[in-house]
Structure formats: C-alpha cells, structure tokens
Amino acid sequence: NAGVTQTPKFRILKIGQSMTLQCTQDMNHNYMYWYRQDPGMGLKLIYYSVGAGITDKGEVPNGYNVSRSTTEDFPLRLELAAPSQTSVYFCASSYSNSQANYGYTFGSGTRLTVV
C-alpha cells in the first residue's frame, strides 16, 4: 500500500502564480484533509472532505480551493500565490468516526516557497 501520496515534494512559486498540490490515497478512506504547517507551529486545517463531492472550509481557507471528484483524490489549488502561503502542506486521510482509533495517515508533505 502506498498510503497517502503527495506531489510535488518541493516547489518555488512567484507571487501571483497558481498551482495545484496533488494528493491521492489508496486506503479507501472517506475523510481527507489539507493542513499547513508553518515553522515551529502546529497544523492548521485548510479544507476537508467527508466523501466524494463534499468539501468544506477549515480554519484557514482563504487563498485556497479544493475539489473531491473521487474517493482517492483531493487536490489543493492555490490561486494568486502570496508570500504568506509559504509553508509545508500536508494531506491526510482517515476512516470515519467508527474507526477513529486509526487516527490520520499523512502524506510526506509539499514544501512551498512563494517569492
């Protein structure tokens, strides 16, 4: 099992550019999440999804967008990149609450720098 796969691992963007961070999981998890991790800080929830076709905003959604057309894929779109979006982005997935003891499975992250 590959688990949660994120691409790319690193990216440098210029201010105003756009990009899509890819995330795919092969565990048939219904729930998927995008978090950002700023240096020395915890994780802040950007967007989440409880199933295909359903997405919702988290704590820090401004400047981002998501879609969930399949159970496996949950891409994160950055429009008009800003320096404040320089961060490490983690995608995670999990079972529904009935199996919450499994916690989250995280991808290895995308390190994004906006210059």
Place this chain on the structure above:
Amino acid sequence: GEDVEQSLFLSVREGDSSVINCTYTDSSSTYLYWYKQEPGAGLQLLTYIFSNMDMKQDQRLTVLLNKKDKHLSLRIADTQTGDSAIYFCAERGDTNAGKSTFGDGTTLTVKP
C-alpha cells in the same frame, strides 16, 4: 473553538524517561492521539487513547489521561537518540467530520 497546548521543548539524556504533556479544552474529545514527526517527514501516529480510558501502555510508551483536568501525557521509557523528533498531541471528537485539532508540537532532544 477547540485548543490543544503543549510545551515547546524537552531535552533528556539517553536512557532517561521523557514525559511530554498536553492540555486540551474540548470536553467532547473522544480520541486523543500522539503523533511523531521526524525531520522532513509527515506525521506518524504513535498511539492513541479513548476518552473512557485512564492509561494505555504500548511497549516503551505510556499514555496517561486525566479527563477531569483535560490533561494528557506521553511517557517514553529508556529514551533513545532515535526518539529525537517533534511530538504532537491531537484530539478528535465524535462528530465534526473527524477533524482533529493539533497542538504546536514538543521538540524532544535526546543527548547521548
């Protein structure tokens, strides 16, 4: 909203025990987790405890939960240099789409 707090740094000698503490505010938290993050990697689930438990032991790891005080701790026995990492406490309720709230992480440094 929910909040999870941890001390930021802990330094111990190899072979000693490490205790990492966490407090949380959401009384409806059902699961509490400890994740480990090594440099340049994603978070990896170490262990969890269900809210109706007081203690859970898993090899060198002991988790203690004081639900009344909303206090969680992770004890690592016989700490090794390979345990050096950032440890995150997280909580998850029964509802709320399984969203977890994470603390800012405790950086554990193990000195030889």
